[in-house]
Amino acid sequence: MNRPKALRLTTGFAVALALAPIAACTPMNGPPAGTGTASMHEETMQARVIGVDYAKRFVALRGPAGNEATVVVGPEVKNFDQIRIGDTVTVVYREALAVRVRGGSTPLPGIVVSGGAATAAPGQLPAGIWSNQATRTVQVLATDPAAHTVTYRDVDGAVFTIVVQDPNNWPLAAQLTPGTLVDVTNFQTIAAAVTKS
Numbered sequence: 001m002n003r004p005k006a007l008r009l010t011t012g013f014a015v016a017l018a019l020a021p022i023a024a025c026t027p028m029n030g031p032p033a034g035t036g037t038a039s040m041h042e043e044t045m046q047a048r049v050i051g052v053d054y055a056k057r058f059v060a061l062r063g064p065a066g067n068e069a070t071v072v073v074g075p076e077v078k079n080f081d082q083i084r085i086g087d088t089v090t091v092v093y094r095e096a097l098a099v100r101v102r103g104g105s106t107p108l109p110g111i112v113v114s115g116g117a118a119t120a121a122p123g124q125l126p127a128g129i130w131s132n133q134a135t136r137t138v139q140v141l142a143t144d145p146a147a148h149t150v151t152y153r154d155v156d157g158a159v160f161t162i163v164v165q166d167p168n169n170w171p172l173a174a175q176l177t178p179g180t181l182v183d184v185t186n187f188q189t190i191a192a193a194v195t196k197s
Contacts, residue, residue, distance in 0.1 A: 036100035037169055042092065048197075049087040054080070061089060078119045079126045086197045094189045102181035107137035110155060127193035135185040145174040152182070 050068065051060030057073045057080060073080055115132035141159065142151040150173050151161040164173040176182075 036098060037172060038096060038098040040094065040096040042094045045091045045093070047089050049083060049085055049089060049194075052083050052085060059083060059089070073126075076117070076119060077126050077128060078122065079124060082125055083194055084196075088195045088197055090193050090195065092189075092191045094187075096187040098183075098185045098187070100183045100185075101176075102137060102183050105179075105181070107139065107155070107181050108135060108183065111136045125194045125196070127191075129189065129191040131187070131189040133185060133187050135183055137181050137183050140176045140180040140182065141178055143173060143176050143178075145170070148173060150176060 045063070047061035047063045047069075049059055050062045051070075052058070057075075058070050059073055060068065060070045062068050073083075111134055113132065113134045115130070117128065117130045119128040120126055136155045138152045138154055140150060140152050143149065148164045148170055149161055150164060151159065153159050164170055
């Protein structure tokens with residue numbers, strides 16, 4: 001079973017600006033604070049349990065294409081002993097990126113991270129949801145409206161130039177001015193559940 005890969009936050013600005021539609025903006029000295037864009041991606045994966053080692057907490061899974069993987073199930077997964085051969089494991093992975101013009105001149109201090117988790121109650125089939133959110137501020141260094149590019153500096157000082165591919169985002173990109181601070185927030189949620197066949 002392929003495991004979803006989280007986008008690097010340094011590319012979050014690029015992905016959100018390049019892929020998501022935005023509302024039209026009124027030209028000014030840069031876009032107004034609070035102007036932004038967002039995008040979301042969701043994947044659902046299912047696999048059938050083909051083996052269980054209760055002592056080592058291993059579960060062997062077979063995906064719909066016949067691919068097989070063995071995964072270690074950590075102690076945070078409750079009711080592990082209820083998993084049986086033939087059960088179905090469903091995993092839903094969601095990732096959203098939001099880009100918002102910060103306004104002002106004070107960036108966030110580093111990366112602000114928060115998260116949470118919930119698991120099944122005793123006696124229920126194994127299930128859980130895990131989420132995290134990370135926000136960082138990037139600084140626009142330059143834009144090229146004709147080429148639809150934005151160059152920005154990440155919180156760690158690295159400089160990136162991205163091509164804004166979605167025409168719906170060109171108005172926002174064209175309004176960004178050097179020095180504009182943009183908050184990039186990456187949201188990730190993984191929900192997993194076992195169902196009886």
